[in-house]
Amino acid sequence: MEKIYSNYQEQTEFKKVCPKTINFLLSFSKALYDVKYKDLEFETFLN
Amino acid sequence: MELQIEDSELVRDYISGDEKALEILINRHNQRITSFIYSKVLDRDITEDIFQDTFIKVIKTLKRGRYSEEGKFLPWVMRISHNLIIDHFRKNKRMPMFEGNDDFNIFSVIGDDKLNxxxxxxxxxxxxxxxxxxxxxxxxxxxxxxxxxxxxxxxxxxxxxxxxxxxxxxxxxxxxxxxxxxxxxxxxxxxxx
CATH class of the missing domain: 1.10.10.10 (Winged helix-like DNA-binding domain superfamily/Winged helix DNA-binding domain)
Incomplete structure (x- = not known):
């Protein structure tokens, strides 16, 4: 039985994304601004 | 006992401009979301891509003020990643990805006529x-x-x-x-x- 279930072990492993991806998301969040003008909405990126 | 700030409070802080709140949210749910995506796609790089796309959607929705705290934060994020996983498989079905290995490389069979x-x-x-x-x-x-x-x-x-x-x-x-x-x-x- 153990052998059969071992095929799916990798599928159930706990994983985490690499710090690079997290850093990208945090930088993306800091750079993204939502500008509203009258009824319009713009996404802008500030470096 | 460690005091843990609720997700809903962190979301409110983030919407108010506290970028640190997003970092806490990502790190708190990193393992859960990544493992969920990986269990479906079974590819490390695709997992990273889908995780990234998920949070890009999360960030955009929160910044636009379109998030409503009807349910909980994590189930909402999981639903986004679930939809992106489906999109990934749909796209792959339309345009199957072929990966070569050490034994066989598709470019040894097909190639352009031009010399390098x-x-x-x-x-x-x-x-x-x-x-x-x-x-x-x-x-x-x-x-x-x-x-x-x-x-x-x-x-x-x-x-x-x-x-x-x-x-x-x-x-x-x-x-x-x-x-x-x-x-x-x-x-x-x-x-x-």
Whole structure:
């Protein structure tokens, strides 16, 4: 039985994304601004 | 006992401009979301991509103020990643991804006809060397060979143009090739691409 279930072990492993991806998301969040003008909405990126 | 700030409070803080709140949210749910995505796609790189796309959607929705705290933060994020996983499989079905391995590479079977820069340089060099070797041939042989190879003329056309019989043209071509080989051998020239 153990052998059969071992095929799916990798599928159930706990994983985490690499710090690079997290850093990208945090930088993306800091750079993204939502500008509203009258009824319009713009996404802008500030470096 | 460690005091843990609720997700809903962190979301409120983030919407108010506290970027640190997002970092806490990502780190708190990193393992759960990543494991969920990986269990479906079974590919490390695709998992990273889907995780990234999920949070890009999360960030955009929160910044636009379109998030409503009806349910909980994590189930909402999981739903986004679930939809992106479905999108990934749909896209893959339309355009299946092929990955080569050590035993088989698709580019060894298909490829464009163009030579790469290095091979083109070698070919040009060989062409130039060959033209120089042809110059060494007697004029009558050189004339037939140039007409046949470079002008793509038939032996009938060559005989009409040079005023000799077809057999003579054939003989000159034969001797031209024999003599070319002799020159190549004598000078130890290697003409290969």
């Amino acid at each position: 820069a290095e091979k083109q340089l070698i070919k040009d060099q060989i062409d130039t060397d060959l033209r120089e070797l042809i110059e060494e041939l007697p004029d009558d042989q050189k004339e037939v060979l140039l007409m046949r190879i470079y002008k793509d003329m038939s032996f009938k056309e060559i005989s009409e143009n040079t005023g000799v019989s077809i057999n003579t043209a054939l003989g000159r071509m034969r001797y031209a090739l024999i003599n070319l080989r002799k020159i190549i051998e004598k000078n130890n020239i290697v003409l290969t691409n």
